[in-house]
Amino acid sequence: MESVKITNAQKAILQLKEVSVSYTPGKYAVKKVTTDIYPHTITAIMGPSGCGKSTLLRAINRMHDLYAHISTTGEIILKGKNVLEMDPMEVRRMAGMVFQQPNPFPTMSIYDNVLAGYTLNGIRLNRKEKDEIVEQSLQSVALWDEVKDVMSKRGSFLSGGQQQRLCIARTLALKPELLLMDEPTSALDPISTNKVEELLLELKQKFTIIIVTHNMSQAARISDNSMFMYLGELIEHGNTTQMFTKPQQKRTEEYLTGVFG
Amino acid sequence: MNQDKPISFTSRKAKDKTAYILVWIFSFLAMVPLFFILWDVVSKGYKNFNLRLFTEVTPSSVDALMARVNGDPIPGGILNGITGSLLIVGLAILLSIPLGLFIGIYLSDHKGKKFASTISYLTDLLQGMPSIVIGIIAYAWVVKPLGGYSALAGSVALAIMMLPMIVRSTEETMNMLPVAYKEAGLSLGSSYTNVVFKILLPSGFGGIFTGILLAISRVMGETAPLMLTALGASVVNWKVMEPTSAIPLLIWDFYNDPNLVDLIWSTSLLLLIVIFLLNWIAKIVARKWKV
Numbered sequence: 397m398e399s400v401k402i403t404n405a406q407k408a409i410l411q412l413k414e415v416s417v418s419y420t421p422g423k424y425a426v427k428k429v430t431t432d433i434y435p436h437t438i439t440a441i442m443g444p445s446g447c448g449k450s451t452l453l454r455a456i457n458r459m460h461d462l463y464a465h466i467s468t469t470g471e472i473i474l475k476g477k478n479v480l481e482m483d484p485m486e487v488r489r490m491a492g493m494v495f496q497q498p499n500p501f502p503t504m505s506i507y508d509n510v511l512a513g514y515t516l517n518g519i520r521l522n523r524k525e526k527d528e529i530v531e532q533s534l535q536s537v538a539l540w541d542e543v544k545d546v547m548s549k550r551g552s553f554l555s556g557g558q559q560q561r562l563c564i565a566r567t568l569a570l571k572p573e574l575l576l577m578d579e580p581t582s583a584l585d586p587i588s589t590n591k592v593e594e595l596l597l598e599l600k601q602k603f604t605i606i607i608v609t610h611n612m613s614q615a616a617r618i619s620d621n622s623m624f625m626y627l628g629e630l631i632e633h634g635n636t637t638q639m640f641t642k643p644q645q646k647r648t649e650e651y652l653t654g655v656f657g
Numbered sequence: 658m659n660q661d662k663p664i665s666f667t668s669r670k671a672k673d674k675t676a677y678i679l680v681w682i683f684s685f686l687a688m689v690p691l692f693f694i695l696w697d698v699v700s701k702g703y704k705n706f707n708l709r710l711f712t713e714v715t716p717s718s719v720d721a722l723m724a725r726v727n728g729d730p731i732p733g734g735i736l737n738g739i740t741g742s743l744l745i746v747g748l749a750i751l752l753s754i755p756l757g758l759f760i761g762i763y764l765s766d767h768k769g770k771k772f773a774s775t776i777s778y779l780t781d782l783l784q785g786m787p788s789i790v791i792g793i794i795a796y797a798w799v800v801k802p803l804g805g806y807s808a809l810a811g812s813v814a815l816a817i818m819m820l821p822m823i824v825r826s827t828e829e830t831m832n833m834l835p836v837a838y839k840e841a842g843l844s845l846g847s848s849y850t851n852v853v854f855k856i857l858l859p860s861g862f863g864g865i866f867t868g869i870l871l872a873i874s875r876v877m878g879e880t881a882p883l884m885l886t887a888l889g890a891s892v893v894n895w896k897v898m899e900p901t902s903a904i905p906l907l908i909w910d911f912y913n914d915p916n917l918v919d920l921i922w923s924t925s926l927l928l929l930i931v932i933f934l935l936n937w938i939a940k941i942v943a944r945k946w947k948v
Contacts, residue, residue, distance in 0.1 A: 457844060489846035499837040503859040516847030516855055563841070570845060 408432035409604050410456070410574060415470035417451050417460060425451045427628040428470070433574075433621075438596060438605045440615035440636065443625035444656065449608045452625070453576050456606070457491040458484040475573060489517070491574040492567035497583050498559035500551025500566070507547040509562055510534060513570040533565040536602075537595055557588025561595065568599070575599065577607040581614065593618050612652060616640050624648045695929075702926030710734040710923055715891050715907060721916040731917065735924050738907040740893045741808065745903055746877060748812035753819040754869060760820075761827025761865075762853060768832070777828075784821035791817050792882030800886055808894070808901035811887030815879060819872040826868020830861040863946020867939045874935035878928055880905040904928050 410433040417426040426448040433439050441449040451460075456474070460466040461484050472479040479487050500509045510530045514521055521529070530547075534540040539561045546553065551562055560580060567575065577596075581589040596605055596618055609615050615622050616636060623633040624645070632639060632648045643649040650656060709730075716724075716733030724732045760776065767773035795814035800806055834857060842852035858865070883889075888900040889910060908924050911917045 459840060459844065462840070462843065485846045485848060487846075488844050493840075493844035495837055495841060495844075497835075497837055499835065499841045501838065501841070501856050501860070503856075503862070512842075512856075513845040513847075516842055516845055516851045518851070566845070 407435075409435040409475060410606075411471070411473040412452075412456075413471040413473070415452065415455060415468065415472055417448070417455050417466065417468050419466055421467075425628050426455065426625075429625075429630045431623065431630060431633045433604060433606060435604050436600050436602075437620040438600050438607060438618055439621045439623060440619035441606065441608045441623045441625060442610070442612060442615050442651070444651070445610065447625045448628040449623075449625050450578050451628075453578055453606060453608050454493075456574070457488050457493050457576055459493070485517075489513070489570050490572055491576055492570060492572035494560070494564050494567055494575065494577045494580045496579045498556055498563050500554070500559050500562050502550065502552055504551060505548045506543050506551055506554070506562060509551045510565050510569050512566055517570075529569050533569040534562075536568055536599065537561040537565040538591070539565060555588070557584050557591060560584060560588065560592060564592075564595070564599075568603070573604065575603045575605045577605065579608050579610065582610070589614075624651060626651070698922060698926050698929055702922035702924075705731060705920055705923035706926055710920075710927070711739065712736055714893060715902075715910070715917070715920075717891070718914050718916045721914075725916060731919055735904065735907050735920065735927070737890060737893050737902045738904040738924070739927075740895065741887070741890070741902040741906070742877065742904045744808050744895060744897070744901060745811040745815060745883070745887055746873060748808065748897060749815035749819060749876065750869070750873065752812060752816035753823055753872070756816075757820050757823025757869075758827050758858070758865070760824045762831060762857075764824065764828045765831035780821045780824050783817070784825070788814075788818060788879055789881040789885075792885035795882060796885045803898070805898075806886060806888035806900040807898045808887055809897045811883045811901065811903065812897075814882035814886050815876040818876050818879065818882070819869075822872035822875065823865075823869055826871075827861075827865050830864030830868070831857060833864065834860055863942055866946070867943040870935050870939040870942070874932045874939075877932055877935070878905050880909055884909070904931075 412429050412431050412433075414428045414430055415426060416424050416428050418424045429452060441453065443449050454460055455468045456472055456479065458468075458479060460468050468480060470480075474487070474490060479491075500506075501512055504512060507526075507530055508515070510533050511521070511526055514526075514529070531540060531544075534543065539558060542558060543554070543562075551559060554562060560583075564575075564580070581592050584592065593614065596607070599605060600620075607615075607619065619636045621634060622636045622639050624631045624639070624643075624647075626647055632643060632645045634644070639648065640652060643652060711734060713732075713734040714737040715735060716731060720732050724730065760780070764773050764777050764780075791814050795810050795817065799810035799813050803810070838856050838860060839852055842856045843849070847855075883903050883906050887903060887906065889902045889906045890900045891902070894901045904924060904927065908921055908928070911921045911924065
């Protein structure tokens with residue numbers, strides 16, 4: 397694959413080596429994707445519907461394990477270890493995921509939602525540790541001031557945008573290495589979307605973010621690097637600005653200029 | 658069909674009105690038997706519906722006859738039936754809930770798989786099984802081997818009857834929960850067991866609990882299987898290995914004893930009240946716990 401240089405000279409935090417995912421034997425939704433992701437960057441995965449961008453993202457934290465008919469092959473190296481050979485529970489704590497629809501747990505309060513990762517993993521904390529984690533996590537998604545007086549209310553009490561930031565806080569609370577986001581703003585209004593995007597730019601100081609988006613301008617606004625996928629193949633991966641101004645591949649150019657999409 | 662000819666507005670309105678009135682009348686007719694049942698049970702049952710009904714055991718036929726001759730009220734109540742029903746149904750709940758929950762979760766998780774589909778089909782069969790047959794099965798499985806009628810045998814029979822309802826309501830509730838909750842829980846590194854017990858079951862509590870209440874209200878009035886298993890008793894019994902009475906069993910006993918026949922109506926009234934209460938609570942829970 398020929399492509400422009402990827403921003404960042406550091407050592408890759410995540411390496412994909414010939415990663416393929418198939419839903420039915422012999423039919424691949426993701427075909428031999430090989431690339432590197434660098435720490436403290438935002439990488440946007442773009443492409444038309446059905447091109448395999450979510451499928452690739454979900455391979456990274458082993459979400460495909462939930463469905464017996466999906467098989468993932470190749471190597472996914474996260475911080476030197478092959479994800480496909482690790483304990484999936486450990487992988488998922490290292491690579492947190494935020495979904496398209498905000499999904500705070502309906503029976504838990506805002507406070508308990510932030511701590512859900514700890515409760516679910518059976519990690520016991522004292523009151524002080526809990527308070528600290530909750531405040532820190534909510535501060536880092538700029539939600540603390542909005543909810544600090546309504547901590548005991550259910551998560552569903554919040555607006556859609558607030559709920560999504562709560563879900564991001566819930567993921568961050570476990571201090572993951574990698575943040576995987578599957579179209580996190582597509583169910584949100586423009587103002588909430590803007591807030592989440594600003595938030596991501598802040599969060600990349602501490603985390604590495606991979607975001608699936610079908611919104612090209614979002615990719616252009618926030619990502620350092622972009623991956624363009626088409627029919628399961630990674631067509632191009634490179635610095636976002638260069639890719640949007642001077643794409644190397646004809647299909648990338650066609651997609652970005654709206655020839656298909 | 659003739660598409661060209663427009664149908665006049667008035668005739669359409671008239672048709673609509675006729676259909677509306679017909680639907681209303683038939684709906685009303687369907688309710689008529691219920692009103693009569695309620696009227697009969699309340700008007701005949703209220704006389705003996707007093708404290709004594711709840712605090713005293715069933716009188717002997719002779720005592721009841723003497724009271725009748727002297728023009729006194731029936732000297733006794735149905736305490737043995739109330740405690741018996743509590744014991745038998747309570748035990749049936751303990752037996753059926755864990756099993757029903759696990760099967761329901763399994764079925765919703767393995768939708769479309771061969772084994773799960775078979776289990777699901779068998780559950781449907783079990784739901785349609787006549788209660789007397791279940792009574793006979795419980796007789797063969799529990800009464801015979803243990804050498805006697807017992808509350809436990811009655812509970813086993815009722816638990817078998819409750820099982821398909823609990824399985825079905827658990828399965829359906831689980832299916833209705835967005836898959837996002839499961840995925841979100843697992844994406845936090847949780848084990849599957851923790852996702853089920855800390856997220857899915859609490860989220861589906863309303864639906865599952867409603868199903869359990871309806872199952873209880875259904876077996877509460879079951880008589881046939883108890884005749885073959887719990888048998889009945891004229892004293893209050895809390896021992897699971899002893900014959901035990903139950904409210905519906907007493908109704909059957911009263912029916913067979915002309916001296917006690919007056920108690921039928923107040924006992925039926927109590928049973929109806931309990932069942933209405935359970936249904937009412939089920940409705941409230943279903944509404945309050947919508948996810």
